Amino acid sequence: xxxxxxxxxxxxxxxxxxxxxxQDETRLGFEVDYDRIIxxxxxxxxxxxxxxxxxxxxxxxHTRLTHSLEVSVVGRSLGRMVGKKLLTKYxxxxxxxxxxxxxxxxxxxxxALAHDIGNPPFGHSGEKAIGNFFKNGVGKxxxxxxxxxxxxxxxxxxxxxxxxxxxTQSRKGIDGGIRLSYAxxxxxxxxxxxxxxxxxxxxxxxxxxxxxxxxxxKFSDVAQSLGLVATGTGESIxxxxxxxxxxxxxxxxxxxxxxxxxxxxxxxxxxxxxxxxYLIKLVRKKINTQKYSALDTREDRLGYLRAxxxxxxxxxxxxxxxxxxxxxxxGNFHQSLMDHSAYKAQVSDIIKISVERIYQSDxxxxxxxxxxxxxxxxxxxxxxxxxxxxxxxxxHYHKLVLKLIPEHYYTGDNEYDxxxxxxxxxxxxxxxxxxxxxxxxxxxxxx
Numbered sequence: 001x002x003x004x005x006x007x008x009x010x011x012x013x014x015x016x017x018x019x020x021x022x023q024d025e026t027r028l029g030f031e032v033d034y035d036r037i038i039x040x041x042x043x044x045x046x047x048x049x050x051x052x053x054x055x056x057x058x059x060x061x062h063t064r065l066t067h068s069l070e071v072s073v074v075g076r077s078l079g080r081m082v083g084k085k086l087l088t089k090y091x092x093x094x095x096x097x098x099x100x101x102x103x104x105x106x107x108x109x110x111x112a113l114a115h116d117i118g119n120p121p122f123g124h125s126g127e128k129a130i131g132n133f134f135k136n137g138v139g140k141x142x143x144x145x146x147x148x149x150x151x152x153x154x155x156x157x158x159x160x161x162x163x164x165x166x167x168t169q170s171r172k173g174i175d176g177g178i179r180l181s182y183a184x185x186x187x188x189x190x191x192x193x194x195x196x197x198x199x200x201x202x203x204x205x206x207x208x209x210x211x212x213x214x215x216x217x218k219f220s221d222v223a224q225s226l227g228l229v230a231t232g233t234g235e236s237i238x239x240x241x242x243x244x245x246x247x248x249x250x251x252x253x254x255x256x257x258x259x260x261x262x263x264x265x266x267x268x269x270x271x272x273x274x275x276x277x278y279l280i281k282l283v284r285k286k287i288n289t290q291k292y293s294a295l296d297t298r299e300d301r302l303g304y305l306r307a308x309x310x311x312x313x314x315x316x317x318x319x320x321x322x323x324x325x326x327x328x329x330x331g332n333f334h335q336s337l338m339d340h341s342a343y344k345a346q347v348s349d350i351i352k353i354s355v356e357r358i359y360q361s362d363x364x365x366x367x368x369x370x371x372x373x374x375x376x377x378x379x380x381x382x383x384x385x386x387x388x389x390x391x392x393x394x395x396h397y398h399k400l401v402l403k404l405i406p407e408h409y410y411t412g413d414n415e416y417d418x419x420x421x422x423x424x425x426x427x428x429x430x431x432x433x434x435x436x437x438x439x440x441x442x443x444x445x446x447x
Contacts, residue, residue, distance in 0.1 A: 001329045003090060004097055005227040006242060007107070008183050012168065012176030012218070021098030030106035033184040034072075037114045040178055042166050043068070046116060048430035050123040050371075051260070062263055064116045070259060072113040074314060075251035079108030081318040082247060086325070104244065110180070111187035111248045118163025120427035121434045122371025129375040130157040130423055138380050142387070145415040152195035153212045154419060160191055161212050162427050168218050171408060176218075186226045186242030190249055192219075193231075193238035203231075203334040205241045214420060229331035240331030243321075250317040250337040258309050261350050262302055264358040272298055276305065278353065282346040283308040316341050374438040375426060381441055382422045386410035390418050404437065 009018035009029045023029055037043050046065035062070075083104025086093070093099045120126030133139040135155040143151050153161070167185065168177040180188075191210040201207075211219040220237060223230075229240040261279075264270040279302075280287065286308045295301045320340045327333040341347060358364065382405060385398035389410065394402070402410055409425040412418045429437065438444075 001227050001229060001240070001243065001331070003086065003093055003329075005225075006183065006186065006244070007093075007097075007099060007103065008181065008186075008226055010182045010225055011179045012221075013179070018181075019098070020103070023098070028103065028106060029181050030103055030110060030184065033110035033180045034106065034113060036178045036180065037110060037117070037167075040117075042117050042428065043114070045428060045430050048432045049116075049119065049121055050126075050431055051256075051263075062259060064119060067255060067259070068113055068116050071115060071248075071251045071255045072109045074254055074310060075112030075248055076105040076109035077314050078247045078251055078317060078321075079105035079244065081314070082321050085318070085322050089325075107181075107183050107187050108244050108247045108251070110184045111244065112251050114163060114167060114184075114188055115190075115248055115252055116159065116163070118161070118166050118427065119159035120157075120162075120375070121429050121431040122368060122375065125368040125371055126375060126427065127157055127159055129372045130379065130427065131155050132372075133376055133379045134419075137376060139383060139419070142383075142415060142419055146419075147213075147416075149194060149196045149213050150416040150420075152198065153209075153416075154423060156195055156198075156209070157423060157427070158191075158195070158208055158210075159427070160189075160208060160210050161195075161215075162424060164189065164211050164219065165215050165424065166428075168215060182222050182225050183242075183244075185222050186228065187244035187248050189219075189222075189242060190245050192223060192228060192241060194236070197236055204336055205231075205334070206238070212420060214417065231331065241328075243325070243328045246321060246328065246333075246337050247317070250313075250321075253336065253338045254310055254313045254317070257347055257350055257354075258306055258313075260358060261354050262306055264354060265298075265302060267358075269357045269361050270353060275353070276301065278346070278350050279305040279309055282343055282350070283312055286312055313338075313341070313343060313347075316343060371431070371434075374434050377438055377441065378426050378429075378434065379422070382410070382426065383419060386418050386422050387415065390415065401441075404440075 007020070009020060018029060046068055047063055049064040051062040051064050051067045080101050083101035086104070087099065087101055120130060131154070134142065139154070166177065167180055167188070170176055189210045191205055191208040193206060193209050194211060194213065194216065195209040216237065223239045226242060228242060231240055232238040261270070261275065265272055265275045283305060292301065292304060295304060317337045320337045324333050338344065338347060381401055385394065385401040388394040388398045389402060405425055409421045410418060412421055
């Protein structure tokens with residue numbers, strides 16, 4: 001792969017080449033990407049979507065929106081640090097093409113901002129609820145009208161693939177979605193493959209899938225334009241990651257490791273003294289003991305350690321990227337940057353505690369169960385109505401139900417389009433809206 005191709009400013013539908021050296025420095029194309037994402041309705045909906053605790057009533061807990069903003073900030077720092085080193089290594093990128101180190105930061109920041117934009121309500125249990133509906137629930141009946149890959153898209157419903165769909169989906173009068181630069185779309189694509197074949201692999205890029213069958217052509221166009229390394233065989237489509245996708249992933253890993261842990265402390269799920277001990281292990285070489293001892297409140301102590309921890313992990317992730325940059329460009333680096341971190345042991349300890357005390361806490365489990373049932377009910381109701389309309393057999397009830405959904409979500413040329421559209425609608429609901437819609441369908445809102 002070549003950096004001058006990977007940093008492409010091209011957008012969907014372009015009829016002319018966009019050159020970096022011709023960009024207006026007051027508002028660069030990569031910065032436009034950030035603006036378009038942050039003003040999108042899909043991004044705004046993240047303010048009421050779960051990061052850790054579904055339907056939480058406390059101000060302490062992060063939502064998908066606050067998490068995405070923090071990941072974007074970390075991603076910007078990572079991108080700038082890496083970009084500065086790359087321009088020293090490849091001076092022609094600046095001298096010939098006009099790239100600046102801030103361009104790398106802007107690309108990673110925009111992609112990181114959007115990294116959760118396709119996630120359903122109620123955290124990762126939302127993805128599982130949608131998949132389970134089609135694999136084991138009422139939705140299993142639709143298997144016979146779908147191809148293997150179409151069905152796999154639904155039974156393994158993936159937030160990353162849904163995110164790519166949201167960012168690129170054409171609608172009436174809007175071709176190419178919000179038309180991000182291909183560089184930002186490439187950095188967004190953590191799993192550049194389709195849902196099948198699904199087989200064991202040591203490649204982190206194969207862990208999940210990154211696009212639905214409905215976006216296959218757009219995905220292939222982006223990947224080929226960027227010069228990503230093709231890894232698929234036969235009719236299988238897969239590519240090596242865009243190098244900057246490793247930085248987006250690292251930013252996400254850093255934030256959820258440290259900040260989810262912080263949420264657990266603030267919620268009382270993790271004892272403060274016990275937790276601070278783990279954070280101190282991570283930042284022992286950076287901590288100013290005199291300054292730390294002068295801090296009176298838990299909030300200040302946590303804030304100080306959090307800042308040091310994130311800074312240490314950013315610097316280390318940059319080191320790992322630069323040391324492996326040539327292998328990454330060749331498509332021969334198959335692990336996350338954090339897997340090679342000098343702080344891997346400390347991070348693993350923190351994640352282990354978070355799993356035990358936060359992710360598996362009674363509050364999380366109970367609300368995930370409720371979320372599972374809510375999404376199951378919504379999918380049963382809306383897919384039944386939409387499929388009856390598609391076959392021309394919708395009765396009065398089905399027509400009433402469909403008045404609750406914008407029309408473009410339940411219309412399509414085939415069963416796959418209809419089922420995926422309804423799934424996208426349900427995935428786009430916030431936690432609160434999903435609960436409200438569930439109550440309206442069940443009549444609870446009238447009592």
